Amino acid sequence: MNHIEIAYRIENARKALLGVSIGDAFGDSFFGDLEQVLGNIYLRQIPETKWEFTDDTVMSIAVFEELERNGGIDQENLIKQFCINHDLDANRGYGATLRRLLREVQNGESWQEVSKKAFEGQGSMGNGAAMRVCPIGAFHFDDFQKVKELAVKSAEITHSNIEAITGAVAVAIGTALTAKMKFDRSILTPIDFIDKILNELPDSDTKSKISKSKSVPYNYNIETVKSILGNGINMTAQDTVPFAIWCTAYNLQNFEEGLWKAVSILGDRDTICAIVGGMSILSSEDLNIPQLWVNSVESFEKSVFRRK
Template sequence: MTQSSVMPPESRSRASDSLYGLALGDALGSQFYVPANRQARDDRLLPPGPWQWTDDTEMACSVHRVLTRRGTIDQDELAASFAARHDFDRGYGPATNRMLRLVREGGDWRALASGLFDGSGSWGNGAAMRVAPLGAWFAGDPARAVREARASAEVTHTHPEAVAGAVAVAVAASVAAGSADLTPGSFLDQVLSHTPPSLVREGIAEARRLLPLADPVLAARALGNGREVSAQDTVPFTLWAAARHLGDYEQAFWTTAAAGGDIDTTCAIVGGIIGTRAPLPPGWLNSCEPLPAWAYETSPR
């Protein structure tokens, strides 16, 4: 019997809701990299489907798969799933492409991840972009979400900023999924209380101060919008956007997309958080690429 077989069904349901929200944000957000669609974004018009998701969703599916099978993050299994499911055409960064290829060829993920960028490890936003379903799995237990998010991040991102980004997003999803009554301020306060000292945490504290600000473009000027593809340039703004629209997926998406930058990733993070507590627009889901069946496997093939 695997650990996942004794997990409450609501854990799997919440994680699945988050995964769908993440995939939809990723897939629709990715459409706005096309120059012809940028005016449509500004006018809040949906581009024609189907919308294909990117590496954000592909990696999140592996996180969900491991949790479904184990009920916890098994780092070796997660690394193997990342490598086996790696589709070069999904938009992975060059360092991750190389690392996952080497893992498939028998390389040690621990040595490869820690050796990135001259031994400092990656501080990119990749660990944060995929982690919301993990936080939803541990809804209402942010301390457990912290431990599991750290384990999930270290498989590819060992830099403390990347780990802090993954922790913050996981805690955000855990709190969003587990608390019926939340204010924007109490939401970010709980995230701050579990995020380790870092530039990411400093950015979230600034996001907390900027909650009265309504303009996402101005917020992104202060917080970043993922353009630098770092955790510290991505996570604070996404948590600001999520905090301002905790009950409205559609509004949260357009607010996030309006800031530009790494739109598929910022919208994936926000979508994964808001998807735990707000319904997804049905018409949007119909245009989104379906999730792969392997993301829900409960036992080896």
């Protein structure tokens, strides 16, 4: 590990987790009557909400704690913590496939076998692996190889499909880039940001769609953007991560604007906003991180999921 204080790395990862939790709770508040939701987005009004986070943040907490403990990912320990945290509160929006996987692991099956046999042996290509890796990129921002290694390790225990793994690596690298921007006091253009992520990805449909995002102007009609990049409605990596990367690329200094843009595409809005929030909070200007949101979101530090 390069000679940067561990305390700095942990605080970076904690800030990424804060961004995930804010984005997660923010996005989750926009489910409901579509006409009312669209009106709220148009007026930039957050619906009445308890600001509670979902499984996106719960699983990110476990990843953060692995990094906090030893700077790495112990797969056996991580899957165990996923199971424990799920049972502490199962009503956090977990998908059916993940619920089944965790149950089978708790019943004694190995995660290696359970993860690989999902979807008739193809493995899950869901967006769940991407939604929880921001702390990895924030912690190891100065070592892309380490970021990729740990993103894969955190992903494959539940998502063995190359699409899901690519999505996780893309988000982790994206977070490393935003953390590096703050550390180096540098600025990246949207295209530079996307290109640097693409350089680290294996060939896959997810990589192809992220590449396609470079040709999508920020001022395109959001329905057109959705038709090109997806909005997470299918809950797959290739339907979620390309838009989240694109949205972040154009809001690297503006956390608040990034989340409003992210939620406007609807779809899997809590997950998309969690990913955008986790990446953009690290490079954003502090004045563009609303203190009211920071103060209002459910505290992951005080939650039952946080090991003391």
